[in-house]
Amino acid sequence: xxxxxxxxxxxxxxxxxxxxxxxxxxxxxxxxxxxxxxxxxxxxxxxxxxxxxxxxxxxxxxxxxxxxxxxxxxxxxxxxxxxxxxxxxxxxxxxxxxxxxxxxxxxxxxxxxxx
Amino acid sequence: xxxxxxxxxxxxxxxxxxxxxxxxxxxxxxxxxxxxxxxxxxxxxxxxxxxxxxxxxxxxxxxxxxxxxxxxxxxxxxxxxxxxxxxxxxxxxxxxxxxxxxxxxxxxx
Numbered sequence: 590x591x592x593x594x595x596x597x598x599x600x601x602x603x604x605x606x607x608x609x610x611x612x613x614x615x616x617x618x619x620x621x622x623x624x625x626x627x628x629x630x631x632x633x634x635x636x637x638x639x640x641x642x643x644x645x646x647x648x649x650x651x652x653x654x655x656x657x658x659x660x661x662x663x664x665x666x667x668x669x670x671x672x673x674x675x676x677x678x679x680x681x682x683x684x685x686x687x688x689x690x691x692x693x694x695x696x697x698x699x700x701x702x703x704x
Numbered sequence: 705x706x707x708x709x710x711x712x713x714x715x716x717x718x719x720x721x722x723x724x725x726x727x728x729x730x731x732x733x734x735x736x737x738x739x740x741x742x743x744x745x746x747x748x749x750x751x752x753x754x755x756x757x758x759x760x761x762x763x764x765x766x767x768x769x770x771x772x773x774x775x776x777x778x779x780x781x782x783x784x785x786x787x788x789x790x791x792x793x794x795x796x797x798x799x800x801x802x803x804x805x806x807x808x809x810x811x812x813x
Contacts, residue, residue, distance in 0.1 A: 632806075634803075680747075682747075691800075
């Protein structure tokens with residue numbers, strides 16, 4: 590299991606329900622990123638974790654969105670009271686954050702559909 | 705804040721024609737990265753350019769980094785169906801990446 594793992598791969602939920610999306614980064618990668626990608630669109634930054642530092646939450650679109658990273662490894666993105674406009678693919682990436690070479694490695698994403 | 709602009713948004717080509725996408729940053733970059741996202745897939749790292757004026761080739765793909773380290777381009781020669789996807793450039797900002805909007809390469813039927 591060398592890559593970034595995300596689960597579930599697909600999630601269908603009803604408007605108003607809460608959802609949790611999981612990301613398991615590459616072992617040893619200290620940085621973890623969440624992005625949202627709507628159909629045919631680019632990458633929308635959501636949140637960034639780096640080691641034990643406070644996360645950069647500047648991209649979270651509303652207070653319905655939150656994320657945590659436990660033990661510097663697995664991360665969970667939680668969306669409360671989902672809305673139809675939350676429907677998108679949620680991508681997680683991790684990076685070893687070597688100086689001058691912060692390449693990001695992406696998981697396959699979670700496709701969220703809010704009915 | 706720092707921005708990375710990428711054009712065009714789409715490019716339709718006949719198979720065998722060339723394709724080019726351009727990136728411009730509002731600030732000087734220490735490096736620039738290029739990623740490819742196949743339809744239904746996730747972004748995959750292609751290459752990183754670091755030096756001013758650097759040119760790197762990967763088979764039919766040629767990547768350039770401008771002398772001022774504020775712009776970059778990706779050129780694909782003689783496109784093939786396997787090239788279909790969206791190509792993103794990204795420049796570092798602290799330990800994050802500022803992403804271009806991507807250029808979608810579409811092969812005309």
